[in-house]
Amino acid sequence: MDMKKRITVELRNRDPAEVAEMVVDNSPSLSGEVEGLxxxxxxxxxxxxxxxxLHSLAKLPSLPKLRKLELSENNLSGSFETLSEKCPNLIYLNLSSNKIKELSNVEALQNLKKLQSLDLLNCEITSLKDYRDSVFELLPQVTYLDGFDQEENEAPDSEVDEEDEDGDDGAGPTGDYDDEDDEDDDDEDGSEGGEVGLSVRGKRATHQEDDDDDEDDDYGEEEEEDGERADAQGQKRKRDAEDDGEDDEDDDDDD
Structure with a gap:
């Protein structure tokens, strides 16, 4: 699908004045110019x-609110005066993988007073001696070149920052909520509850020992009573035997 048809599809019957973002990547321009905008x-x-x-930006329409323009992997080599005329509020410009060879090719970008970030990766200009220092000197308004500032600090990822500010797209409750539940569970089942359980078990064990002692005492008393009964019976048998003996002696004397 060519660029012009792609833009028609992306509109989805909307008024162009309502559109804030347009993506037509990999939809070729039949003329090498901007088409459909x-x-x-x-x-x-x-x-x-x-x-x-794209070979030229000459037919780029006036886009007064444009802040971000992605033009990588095209055939642009210069003539960027159109950008400062048509897109004066441009903040980010990606010209990587184009046919930009000399500093003079990007000199016109000096007029983009609000430009903060410029990408020229995979362009021949990056092979020039002191390339970074030269571009920063030529375009003093630029803070980040190829994703890094002059001190080699990486540019912040604005899209990631926005997601962080939104709270990860409104995800569910944070981990603190779960921690509170865990603490409640610990209070219910944790050390205090465990000590109570141990105390109860200890009391039960004590009662069991007392019961066992009582049973031992009862058993000892029963043994003692059995012994006393056995002694009494033995003495009775002894007396009976003696009585029998005396009766026998009396019978002999009578004879």
Missing amino acids: SDKFVELEVLRMVNVG
Whole structure:
């Protein structure tokens, strides 16, 4: 699908004045120029035209609110005066993997007074001696070149920052909520509950020992009583035997 048709599809019957972002990556321009966009896109803030075969930006319409422009993997070599005329509020510009060879090719970007981030990766200009220092000197308004500032500090990822501010897309309760539940569970089943359980078990064990002692005492008393009964019976038998003996002697005397 070519660029012009792609833009028609992306509109989805909306008024161009309502569109804030347009992506037409990999949809080739039949003329090598910008096709399908017009001055009616007055609210457009983000425009991506990656790998669409652009040779020129001469037909880029006026986009007063455009902040981010992605033009990587095209055939652009210069003539960027159009950008400062048509997109004066541009903050981020990606020209990586284009045919930019000399500093003079990007000199026109000096007029983009709000430009903060510029990407020229995989362009021949990056092979020039003191490339980074030269570009920063030529474009003093630029803070980040190829993703890093002059002190080699990496540029912040604005999209990630926005997700963090939104609380990870409104995900569920944080881990603190679960920790509170865990603490409640610990209070119910934890050390205090465990000590109570041990105390109860200890009391039960004590009662059991007392019962066992009582049973031992009862058993000892029963043994003692059995012994006394056995002695009494033995003495009775002895007396009976003696009585029998005396009776026998009396019988002999009578004879």
